[in-house]
Amino acid sequence: MRSLLIALVSFWLGIGFVRAIFIEDAFETDWHLENVGIYNCVLKNQDQGSLIVLSDFGSKTLLSYVNETDGQLLFRHVLDLQATDAMMTADRKNIVLKTSENELIAFDSYSGLRINGFDFTAIDFRSECKPDLSNIKLIDGTAQVLDSETGLLIFQTELPSKFESIAFLETDYVSELQLLVHTTDDEYIFQLMKNNTIERSWTRDESNHDIVAHTFIDLADSNLEMVSEEILKENSFPNVWQAYVFRVTTNWNRLRESFRESGYSVGKFLTKLLKLDSASLAAGQDANLIGVKYLVVATKYGVIQALDVQDGKRIWLFDSGLKDILRVEYIGDSRELLVFTENGSYFIYSIENGKAPVLKEERSVGQKNVKSVSLLDSRELFVEFLDGEKKVVALKKGSNCTRTFISTHDSRGIYGHAIDEDQNLEDTWKIDFPEFENLAAFAGKKEAPIVTLGQTLGNRTVLYKYLYPNLASYITVNKQTSKMYVNLIDTITGELLYSQMHEDKIDCNLPINMVFGEYWFVYSYFSTEPIPEQKLVVVELYESLEANKRISTDTDQVNLLKPHQKPAVISKAYFFPEIIQKMSLSQTIFGITSKTIILELNNGQITFLSKDVLSARRVEESKMTDDDKKEFMAMPYVSMIPLNDYFVITHSRTLLLGDNSKLVSTPTNLESTSIVCDIGHDIFCTKIYPSGQFDIMSPSFEKGKLIATIIILIIVCYFLQPSVEAAKLKRSWLVR
Numbered sequence: 052m053r054s055l056l057i058a059l060v061s062f063w064l065g066i067g068f069v070r071a072i073f074i075e076d077a078f079e080t081d082w083h084l085e086n087v088g089i090y091n092c093v094l095k096n097q098d099q100g101s102l103i104v105l106s107d108f109g110s111k112t113l114l115s116y117v118n119e120t121d122g123q124l125l126f127r128h129v130l131d132l133q134a135t136d137a138m139m140t141a142d143r144k145n146i147v148l149k150t151s152e153n154e155l156i157a158f159d160s161y162s163g164l165r166i167n168g169f170d171f172t173a174i175d176f177r178s179e180c181k182p183d184l185s186n187i188k189l190i191d192g193t194a195q196v197l198d199s200e201t202g203l204l205i206f207q208t209e210l211p212s213k214f215e216s217i218a219f220l221e222t223d224y225v226s227e228l229q230l231l232v233h234t235t236d237d238e239y240i241f242q243l244m245k246n247n248t249i250e251r252s253w254t255r256d257e258s259n260h261d262i263v264a265h266t267f268i269d270l271a272d273s274n275l276e277m278v279s280e281e282i283l284k285e286n287s288f289p290n291v292w293q294a295y296v297f298r299v300t301t302n303w304n305r306l307r308e309s310f311r312e313s314g315y316s317v318g319k320f321l322t323k324l325l326k327l328d329s330a331s332l333a334a335g336q337d338a339n340l341i342g343v344k345y346l347v348v349a350t351k352y353g354v355i356q357a358l359d360v361q362d363g364k365r366i367w368l369f370d371s372g373l374k375d376i377l378r379v380e381y382i383g384d385s386r387e388l389l390v391f392t393e394n395g396s397y398f399i400y401s402i403e404n405g406k407a408p409v410l411k412e413e414r415s416v417g418q419k420n421v422k423s424v425s426l427l428d429s430r431e432l433f434v435e436f437l438d439g440e441k442k443v444v445a446l447k448k449g450s451n452c453t454r455t456f457i458s459t460h461d462s463r464g465i466y467g468h469a470i471d472e473d474q475n476l477e478d479t480w481k482i483d484f485p486e487f488e489n490l491a492a493f494a495g496k497k498e499a500p501i502v503t504l505g506q507t508l509g510n511r512t513v514l515y516k517y518l519y520p521n522l523a524s525y526i527t528v529n530k531q532t533s534k535m536y537v538n539l540i541d542t543i544t545g546e547l548l549y550s551q552m553h554e555d556k557i558d559c560n561l562p563i564n565m566v567f568g569e570y571w572f573v574y575s576y577f578s579t580e581p582i583p584e585q586k587l588v589v590v591e592l593y594e595s596l597e598a599n600k601r602i603s604t605d606t607d608q609v610n611l612l613k614p615h616q617k618p619a620v621i622s623k624a625y626f627f628p629e630i631i632q633k634m635s636l637s638q639t640i641f642g643i644t645s646k647t648i649i650l651e652l653n654n655g656q657i658t659f660l661s662k663d664v665l666s667a668r669r670v671e672e673s674k675m676t677d678d679d680k681k682e683f684m685a686m687p688y689v690s691m692i693p694l695n696d697y698f699v700i701t702h703s704r705t706l707l708l709g710d711n712s713k714l715v716s717t718p719t720n721l722e723s724t725s726i727v728c729d730i731g732h733d734i735f736c737t738k739i740y741p742s743g744q745f746d747i748m749s750p751s752f753e754k755g756k757l758i759a760t761i762i763i764l765i766i767v768c769y770f771l772q773p774s775v776e777a778a779k780l781k782r783s784w785l786v787r
């Protein structure tokens with residue numbers, strides 16, 4: 052028994068059976084757009100062959116080095132200051148930055164590292180950020196280099212069609228010109244001209260900076276539609292035999308069809324079958340199993356673009372011209388992209404076959420500034436205006452809305468509302484926080500399929516989960532006392548179901564996060580006493596803590612407005628070695644795969660933890676009975692959860708995400724696979740397999756050999772048949 056336990060723990064720790072991920076593998080499943088942003092200042096380090104770029108990163112300055120030869124990012128780091136201007140020293144060894152406080156600070160121009168004790172007395176600060184355009188004329192889509200004395204044209208070069216400004220320019224006024232052009236699409240195009248020919252040119256796409264809204268577009272896979280139609284038809288037959296006959300005939304027809312397509316040639320048919328195998332493997336083992344999914348991002352400047360979640364390639368980009376986008380939403384049934392702006396207008400675009408959106412309609416939710424807008428399940432918009440008014444707007448006329456309850460929250464309270472059939476909004480309950488207490492985190496339970504009603508224990512008994520759907524948990528922090536309160540409420544009645552308090556001096560300046568899963572919630576916070584420590588706490592809700600005791604019944608018609616049974620709660624706290632910046636839950640298509648908690652760490656890495664590791668029922672090994680150890684994924688309680696390199700999904704990449712990044716997960720067509728994206732200054736997406744790739748055939752699966760065996764068997768039968776017939780004949784001739 053003990054060996055099983057050790058095996059499980061070592062599996063979890065990744066010491067035992069796991070295969071290491073190699074860099075090449077890693078970069079096949081993920082992608083990363085390393086953004087620099089808008090170039091505020093471009094300098095050049097001639098000897099290194101690099102351009103030194105200053106751009107904004109939140110309220111700080113990002114210092115990036117771009118290879119002048121091919122435009123690749125060499126490295127970048129965030130400076131702990133805001134630079135407004137820059138220059139190079141005469142010997143080109145140092146960069147001097149002027150901060151927003153008019154202070155001068157020197158950096159090494161090769162490494163970008165800060166130089167302490169630099170002597171500024173010899174420095175006469177003159178800005179080098181703006182290129183010197185005194186002898187340059189921009190006319191008719193060309194840049195002309197003029198002689199400084201005579202003003203005559205020396206030579207000229209064409210500018211790109213979407214020219215906006217010149218970010219960097221260097222010329223010898225004879226025949227050479229280096230030019231970095233900023234286009235209206237936020238691309239940066241570099242050209243090196245020599246003797247009127249372009250010797251070198253590259254483009255860097257910086258259109259993904261300052262993302263304010265995102266959504267996912269899921270293009271339905273027509274293959275799956277056919278399969279689901281067939282399954283529906285099978286289910287409609289009154290008896291199993293008819294359904295079976297239907298399945299066999301459809302599959303037989305399919306086989307015949309593909310045989311006909313290959314011209315009734317067995318050889319062609321077989322090679323097609325085998326090729327299918329290798330081709331699909333070459334295309335990446337799960338290229339089309341994942342389904343076609345795009346990540347749509349909208350920037351502060353109104354540029355909306357779709358990126359393929361598999362590889363980050365841009366599918367389409369368009370400039371909506373809207374400077375105040377609040378939210379984008381995709382509605383799959385009608386293939387519409389909704390873009391909401393802060394002034395109350397919203398725009399409906401139609402998307403056909405994943406092509407670029409076409410504007411269909413402009414509407415308004417009210418001529419007032421909108422604080423937030425969300426899409427309810429029955430396709431209504433719930434709008435909160437900046438002046439505090441809330442209302443519900445039907446997206447489609449004549450849509451039938453049933454009575455719905457929703458809850459909203461802000462830093463001062465939580466509010467319940469009911470929406471009636473005519474989309475009137477009514478306030479139902481309200482939780483006001485005491486003075487000095489503010490909301491720090493909120494997590495509502497999302498509607499998801501129920502996979503199992505209970506947790507099976509080692510001795511084959513069951514603990515029933517508390518699966519009441521209308522739950523939300525929230526955290527408030529009292530700034531004065533640094534105490535933290537964690538509450539669980541019923542979102543229909545506002546009733547408090549459970550509450551716990553932490554007195555270990557919460558650090559309010561570090562992030563507090565919370566996620567709500569099936570029958571549990573997990574939150575993270577940083578406490579300063581007794582020693583500074585990142586903590587992760589899990590709270591599990593059961594119908595009863597007694598095994599095999601069930602209180603709810605299948606047939607219960609629960610009246611949601613009447614008091615009902617409260618959950619039995621157990622909770623456990625863990626330490627975590629890194630500061631947790633963001634937390635999110637993995638999503639899969641059917642919700643069968645064990646849930647994992649995805650964590651964005653302070654150091655720019657992303658990792659994930661299985662919920663089985665973060666269990667509230669883990670106890671010290673000495674207290675575990677033999678039966679307890681038999682439970683699936685049971686582990687003894689250890690207060691520290693180690694950070695395991697194997698589960699760091701960013702591998703060797705360094706992400707620059709910023710404070711407003713969004714860590715999101717979206718399901719794929721495969722139950723085992725979930726897509727995780729972090730959208731901030733950079734965009735990063737990867738695939739995770741929380742329970743392993745159980746629904747993907749390994750590339751070593753030998754389809755060829757399997758088919759060959761079947762064929763050999765058929766041939767053997769074919770040759771054996773005459774001799775069997777002959778034997779039968781002989782037997783019937785035998786004279787008894």
Ligand SMILES: *[C@@H]1O[C@H](CO)[C@@H](O)[C@H](O)[C@H]1NC(C)=O
Pocket residue numbers: 099100101118119120121125
């Ligand atoms: C810049 O790119 C070129 C060509 O790709 C390469 O040869 C050169 O070493 C790079 N420069 C630096 C500083 O990495």
Ligand SMILES: *[C@@H]1O[C@H](CO)[C@@H](O)[C@H](O)[C@H]1NC(C)=O
Pocket residue numbers: 226245246
């Ligand atoms: C460009 O022209 C100059 C002077 O006419 C000449 O010396 C030089 O070799 C030329 N360079 C190239 C790359 O053709």
Ligand SMILES: *[C@@H]1O[C@H](CO)[C@@H](O)[C@H](O)[C@H]1NC(C)=O
Pocket residue numbers: 372373374375392394395396415418
């Ligand atoms: C809101 O702003 C958009 C552009 O951002 C504009 O097209 C629209 O007319 C404005 N709507 C209202 C109601 O002012």
Ligand SMILES: *[C@@H]1O[C@H](CO)[C@@H](O)[C@H](O)[C@H]1NC(C)=O
Pocket residue numbers: 449450451
């Ligand atoms: C709404 O309900 C009415 C009757 O209750 C029905 O006739 C109508 O088809 C429904 N509309 C939609 C869009 O479901």
Ligand SMILES: *[C@@H]1O[C@H](CO)[C@@H](O)[C@H](O)[C@H]1NC(C)=O
Pocket residue numbers: 508509510512598678679
């Ligand atoms: C099964 O195990 C649970 C938890 O260890 C315990 O509470 C329960 O009493 C056990 N039931 C039986 C029948 O042994």
